[in-house]
Amino acid sequence: MKKLLSLLMSAAMLAGGASVFAGCGRDVPDNVLVVSRWASVYERSAFEEWGKLFEAENPGIEIQWNFNDYSNYFTKLRYDLLDDAAADVVFLSTWGWGPYRDSNVFVDLDSVDSLKDVIAGVNEGANKQFMKGEERLGVSVGITTRRIAVDTATFEGSAYDLSELQTRTSCFEPEEMISILGGVAQENGKKYALKMDSSEAAFLLTASAGAPIVNNATKTVDVDCEAGKAAVRDLVLLFQSGYVVPFGQDTNSSASGTFDEAMLVQGEQTVLTSYTGPWGFSTLQNAGKDIVTLPAFKATGGEDTMLVTYNNLCVPKASEKKDMAYKFIEWALSYEAQVEFAKFSDLPSNTQAYEYVTGGTSEEFPTDLFGSFAVGSDNLYYMDGMTDEFASAFSAAMSNLLNESYKTGVGYYDVDEAKLDAAIDRFCAALKDAEDKL
């Protein structure tokens, strides 16, 4: 046993030593462009296949993908940038780019002549994101939005026509949502219909009201925004109905309540909100659920709006292959590449490709996942990543607002109006106090 142990250890040491020294100073070949992104183990092959299209158009250039899980990706990126060893092209999401807003690590892509045309072809709203003053630190490669995901089995035998709901041309208003989704929940004997991230709901409802209380673009809080306040009132009543449950108070909610698949599979709720895209529903489909999507929700009387976040491509200043990186970005934002991108990842940020994907006439995209995209797609509200400090203040204010009770009865409108209005004023005042943290 001792001899066996010694032999094993010696072999390990030799092998390890060899690999350690083999790894020393191993540089990436000059023709290899390194691109980093977060991806689960099942998503990787889709990105690699997408990258092969670029390689086919650019013989002599190979792409090496560096993947990490989402939660570790940004930690690793910080250390890679500190080491001047980040990838040549870096993906960054809405939530991840905050720390780099004031940094000096990314190239101003507006200074790159070869990218001027493709940047001009990107959605106007997307182009306003990820700017540091006049510098463009990144360019949007895709946008993600929210939809209501429904298990078709919950509508079987229902008084509500699912196909009619799927083909509707407007977003749900809160009262309508309670009526339909609450009705379905009741039919199925379920406690509630939907767990919704309260922070996203707040943004969406106030944005679709036309004048959000928190304006990310101007970094201001408008406490006198009556339309916004009315929308917040809708939100409170939505949650007070009992059929829609606020999930989490975290404004960085990308990993929170939207992935409540277990509740759907277990039948404790009938619908959920989720990110769009095939990957957003893959778990549910693997669990044997037939999932279709419905348009999202909006403020009463408000505009059909899609709440979106976005993913950017950035080029670190330390990259030694900037020309190749710009070529990749130019290709990634092209119409053809964007259409392919939408098949497995986000909605295209390229305007032409976006119109094609959301137009509702394409046979390329599975209608059960993409069919309802047309609704609200003309009015995008970009949810900018907030600072952690403001996010905490927002979360606390929202929590206080929702924890107060206004019900005087069991009906949707049985509320103490004066009490509710006063609480909403306090909510707005709390946000105003935190305005300097935006």
Add this chain to the structure above:
Amino acid sequence: MEQTKSSSLRRERVLSHIADCWWLWILKAVIVLLVLCIIVPFFWMITSSVKTTQEYLTSPIVWFSRDPQWSNYAEVMVDLQFYRYIINSLILAALSVLLSVFSSAFVAFGFSRFNFKGSSVWFGIMIATMMLPGQVTVVPQFLLFKEIGWTKNFLPLVVPQICGAAGNVLLITQFMKGIPHEIDDAAKVDGAGSLTIFLRIMLPQIVPILIVTGLFTFLGSWKDSFGPLIYLRDESLYTVPLALMTFISPENPNRGILFTGLTIALVPTIIVYVLGQKYLENGIVIADLK
């Protein structure tokens, strides 16, 4: 009559015995509960490794899969190439164990056998470094390795082990102090130098504690995710914890593979523990006697 008397006596004795040892039964029940608290999560992990996604998500919980997906193991090992990460983790752990244990023993030999000036101060400083949280040193250490160009491979994860872990040095020092100095003196009389005494006399004597510290070092290296995350650039060098993190992702349609990966990752640690168990138990006994 006699039979009735004797059976009644026996019953009385049994009842009396139970009455005297009731506290033992309570203690046993508590121990069983604690053992269950430890074992049940492992049991859940292993049974979940072959469940379908629906069985994993459903309520009430499903303890045993009705349709076990044994293919999960093939999928994880072959399709997802988990074996690569296991090999990387094993190499890293083996190197860490060898370097840390040997260097710690060397340092401990110095502290326990040589009464040099300031030895207690240095020993105290070494112990004090155990109080430093890792978060304090991670960035300066990273910048140091960046300056010397070591941030692309295993070197920053392995070489610091040569400096020894303070905890390992402490354990081995205390163990060595229990070995009589007469053994060293006898060796010196025969003409042995300090290095010979260390290699030929001391090391064989402290095998149990070396196994113990080796085990701790192995476990620490095996489950370290932060070090590999920030130092390794090449995905082909990634280790088991980094791979498992990608299995956790909410975009994964097959949730069972996380538990499959965890179950597979557990096997080397169990093997190492089983191989070293005898030494572990002996080491504890000898440490007690000393």
